[in-house]
Structures are given as C-alpha cells and as structure tokens.
Amino acid sequence: MKLDNLSKYTEIDREKIELIRSAMPEMEVREKVYYSKDLIEDQMDFSPELSLNAPPIDYKITKVCPKCGRKYPDSEIFCFDCAVALKDIEKVNVRQIDIDHEFTVEGENSYTGFNEILTAENLLELTKFEFGRDDFNEIIRNIKLKALKNFDSAIKANEIDLDTLSILEKVILFTKSFVNVEYKSYGQELGFYRFNTIFVDDRQLDALQITTMLHELTHFLIKEMLTHILCRLLDASKTNEIESIVTFILSYSAENCLIDEYAAHTVEGRFTLIGYQDYSSFLNIQKTIERSDEEIDMLKTIGNSLANVVKEIVESFIDSDLLEDIKRQFRRDILDQPNYSQLRLENCTLLNDIGFLRAIEFILVDGFAVSMDNIEKLTQINEMW
Numbered sequence: 001m002k003l004d005n006l007s008k009y010t011e012i013d014r015e016k017i018e019l020i021r022s023a024m025p026e027m028e029v030r031e032k033v034y035y036s037k038d039l040i041e042d043q044m045d046f047s048p049e050l051s052l053n054a055p056p057i058d059y060k061i062t063k064v065c066p067k068c069g070r071k072y073p074d075s076e077i078f079c080f081d082c083a084v085a086l087k088d089i090e091k092v093n094v095r096q097i098d099i100d101h102e103f104t105v106e107g108e109n110s111y112t113g114f115n116e117i118l119t120a121e122n123l124l125e126l127t128k129f130e131f132g133r134d135d136f137n138e139i140i141r142n143i144k145l146k147a148l149k150n151f152d153s154a155i156k157a158n159e160i161d162l163d164t165l166s167i168l169e170k171v172i173l174f175t176k177s178f179v180n181v182e183y184k185s186y187g188q189e190l191g192f193y194r195f196n197t198i199f200v201d202d203r204q205l206d207a208l209q210i211t212t213m214l215h216e217l218t219h220f221l222i223k224e225m226l227t228h229i230l231c232r233l234l235d236a237s238k239t240n241e242i243e244s245i246v247t248f249i250l251s252y253s254a255e256n257c258l259i260d261e262y263a264a265h266t267v268e269g270r271f272t273l274i275g276y277q278d279y280s281s282f283l284n285i286q287k288t289i290e291r292s293d294e295e296i297d298m299l300k301t302i303g304n305s306l307a308n309v310v311k312e313i314v315e316s317f318i319d320s321d322l323l324e325d326i327k328r329q330f331r332r333d334i335l336d337q338p339n340y341s342q343l344r345l346e347n348c349t350l351l352n353d354i355g356f357l358r359a360i361e362f363i364l365v366d367g368f369a370v371s372m373d374n375i376e377k378l379t380q381i382n383e384m385w
C-alpha cells in the first residue's frame with residue numbers, strides 16, 4: 001500500500017484528543033503538537049485519579065400499574081394514585097429475538113462465480129475508482145436507515161418496552177439490528193466476529209459484553225461498508241462471493257488486519273471508558289508488521305478514520321443518555337485502574353475526504369488484485385456463509 005502518499009491528507013482528531021484529555025484530568029493538551037504519540041508522550045508525568053465514586057446504577061423499571069399504566073421500578077409495590085398493587089411487566093427476552101438484518105445492494109451485474117468477478121476488466125474498473133464522498137455518504141445512510149428499520153420493527157413485533165431493558169439488553173438489541181448475536185461459554189476470548197455473526201461470552205460482566213459487542217460490531221460494519229463500495233464500483237448486486245472477497249481482503253495482510261483491529265479498538269474506547277481496553281488485540285498484529293513508525297501510524301490513522309464512520313452509525317442508536325449509562329455500568333463493573341500509559345499508543349489523526357477515499361481505494365484495489373491469485377482461499381471462505 002502506498003502509505004506515504006496519504007500523509008498530506010491528514011488532520012487532527014480533536015474529538016479524540018478531547019476524549020483522552022477528559023480521561024486524564026491533569027493532562028494538558030498542546031494544540032501545536034500534531035501527532036498524538038508525541039502529544040501524549042510529552043505528558044507522561046502525571047498521575048491521574050480515576051473517579052470511582054460513580055452514582056449508583058439506574059434502577060430497573062419492572063412494574064406497571066394495571067389501572068393507570070404508569071411504570072414503576074422494582075422496589076415499588078403499590079400505585080398510590082390508584083390504590084392498587086403493581087403488576088410485573090411481562091419481559092421479552094432479547095437474547096432470543098431474531099432480527100432480520102439483510103443488507104442488500106442491487107446492481108446491474110449479479111456475479112456468483114469468482115472467475116466472473118475477478119477479471120482484469122473489473123480490476124481496471126476498480127482502478128478508475130469513480131467514487132466520491134457523496135457516494136460514500138449514501139452508503140452509510142442506507143446502512144443506518146436499514147438498521148434503524150430493523151430495530152424499529154423488532155420493537156414493534158415483540159412489543160418491547162425499551163424502558164424495561166437493562167443497558168446490556170439495549171446494546172444486544174441494537175447490535176442484532178445489524179448482525180446475528182450468539183453466545184459462547186467456552187474459551188478465553190471475550191468474543192469474536194465471523195461471517196455476519198458475533199459471538200459473545202455471556203459468562204462475562206455486562207460491561208465487558210457491551211464493549212465486546214461494540215468491538216465486534218465494528219468488524220462487521222467495516223466489512224459491510226467495503227462490500228457496499230465494491231458492489232457500487234462493479235455495479236454488482238451483493239452476493240456471498242463479493243462478501244467473501246472483502247472478508248479475504250480484510251484478513252490477507254497484517255496491514256489490513258491492523259487497520260480493522262485498530263478501528264474496532266477505537267470504537268470500543270469511544271463508547272466506554274477510554275484507557276480500559278485490551279491493547280493486545282492490535283499490538284500483537286502491529287508487532288508483525290515491518291514498516292517504519294510513520295507507516296504504522298498511518299495504518300492506525302486509516303483505522304481511526306474508519307472508526308469515525310462506524311461511530312457515526314452507532315450514534316444513531318446510542319444517544320448521550322445511553323452512552324452515560326454504559327459508562328456508569330463500566331465504572332460499576334470494572335474496578336481495576338485503567339492503564340493510562342497505553343493511551344500514548346492512541347492515534348489522534350484523521351484522514352480528510354480525499355485521503356479517506358484514497359485509503360479505501362488502496363485497500364480495495366490491492367486486495368482485489370491479490371484475490372485474483374487466491375481463488376482457492378476465496379472458495380473456502382465462501383463455503384462458510
């Protein structure tokens with residue numbers, strides 16, 4: 001990937017700097033410093049204190065007055081206005097709800113064989129890269145709208161009262177508007193994403209299940225965005241084969257894995273408390289890449305820029321109230337001190353529109369060319385859907 005060409009298209013991610021600054025109350029951010037790494041390294045002599053005196057967790061609404069319909073928290077027994085005993089609200093088990101989450105793309109071509117897709121002609125078509133920010137925005141809008149519709153119809157079909165759901169249940173429900181969620185109770189991993197399904201370890205604390213879901217949802221959304229872009233560029237309908245190519249592209253090189261992993265890590269930090277994440281997910285990949293520090297930083301900048309788009313999608317579901325609830329859940333569940341020294345590994349740079357589209361072009365064009373020589377691997381991936 002021609003990473004050096006991208007450095008002129010960067011800008012500071014002020015929001016992230018602000019987020020890190022708020023996590024480190026004593027840190028002074030100097031705006032003249034451009035790169036986050038220097039920025040944070042400059043500021044390592046501080047001992048931030050974590051505010052653990054968080055307010056108690058929100059009480060759960062579990063009861064309803066059979067007469068006036070007013071809802072009450074678990075601790076209440078009567079509705080004094082109506083002088084009647086409260087009833088339990090019948091609760092839907094969100095874990096068992098299946099939500100339709102097919103994200104379709106229609107195009108002129110409907111490719112089903114890899115030999116039909118992976119042609120020199122299509123590679124040439126990709127290289128032209130006739131795709132602008134407006135096209136990209138439309139794709140994001142479509143994904144958002146579809147997920148919101150999925151969410152809305154699941155709520156209606158199952159008569160779900162959002163007020164009665166725990167924070168974890170709300171996050172499960174919106175995650176299911178995009179992707180399957182399944183549970184595992186084996187292994188050390190908190191979770192993983194594979195072929196449009198997220199597996200979450202339900203033995204874990206709620207806060208960890210929430211972060212895991214946001215992390216894995218990011219992997220799904222990056223795959224989905226790139227799939228839609230590839231379909232658009234090839235004027236093709238979405239098929240398993242096209243999704244298999246994108247799945248392959250995101251995994252064949254350590255560079256692409258780092259971009260994908262850093263994005264997931266970043267989204268996780270944005271919706272929980274920054275500094276608590278497990279940095280090993282991307283550090284293990286980073287170690288295997290033999291590139292200069294500047295190039296590694298550029299890969300993270302690409303990941304950070306993708307995370308920014310994912311954040312925008314997720315924000316249609318997680319409003320500021322829910323975000324505060326998630327943070328509160330986190331403070332309640334996780335009592336370890338965060339590892340502030342790892343915050344210096346954070347990248348606070350974003351690509352502007354031109355740079356962002358270039359990065360996507362590099363990922364897709366290079367990946368498409370490599371895919372042409374890997375039809376056997378693609379066939380294996382394709383059997384997994």
Ligand SMILES: [Zn+2]
Binds near residue numbers: 065
């Ligand atoms: Zn009442």
Ligand SMILES: [Zn+2]
Binds near residue numbers: 215219261264281
């Ligand atoms: Zn990951």
